[in-house]
Amino acid sequence: MKVIVTGATGMVGEGVMHVCLNHPAIENVLVINRRPDGVKHPKLNEIIHEDFFDLSPIASQLIGYDACLFCLGVSSVGMKEPEYFRLTHTLTMHVAETLARLNSGMTFAYVSGAGTDGSEKGRSMWARVKGKTENDLRKLGFKKAYAFRPGAIKPIEGMSHTLTAYKYLGWIFPIGRALYPSGFCTLRELALAMIFTAQNPVDQYVIEGQDIISLAKKMGS
Secondary structure, eight states: OEEEEEOTTSHHHHHHHHHHHTOTTOSEEEEEESSOOOOOOTTEEEEEOSOTTOOGGGGGGGOSOSEEEEOOOOOOTTOOHHHHHIIIIIHHHHHHHHHHHHOTTOEEEEEOOTTOOTTSOSSOHHHHHHHHHHHHHTTSOOSEEEEEOOOEEEOOTTOSOOOGGGGGOTTTHHHHHHHOGGGEEEHHHHHHHHHHHHHSOOSOSEEOHHHHHHHHHHHTO
């Protein structure tokens, strides 16, 4: 498969990119970054492009891909709803609409989050916005579109963009996994589950924490 990964300069995107580069099912990985990431690999192609709200200058380079693993996102902390909506829903939909137009057989895997509100009516601002984004992605005509809702994510060791808070998750992860398995997954499991859905269509659109673990096992984690 040939896949596009967004958000490779963030923790989740970097981990997903790393797993893709080392997976035998993936022959080519394209990352779209606002700044050079410095990663070199025979399978890796990088496009530097600052404006994700206008992909027209690079559209010709986005043709011929089987899947997009969309890991680009921002925290809602301290952000007003209009700006969070712009950076979460509007940006994601622009990228997705462009890719759906250029790649009719593409699978789109969107990293959402545990607690996302698919009804779009709840009190939590971020959950409503994520829910609307999930729902609107389904309408774009992709071969398949999935919303992944991980909870706490154990990072991959040695990565450059691990968030500080997640660096201390290691000691509590086994306890959390044992008591609440659907709320704890590893970044490797998330990446493998995304690759699995790109190769093997599954029935459900929303992929919750326990589903992520199950699909990763099927992929051979």
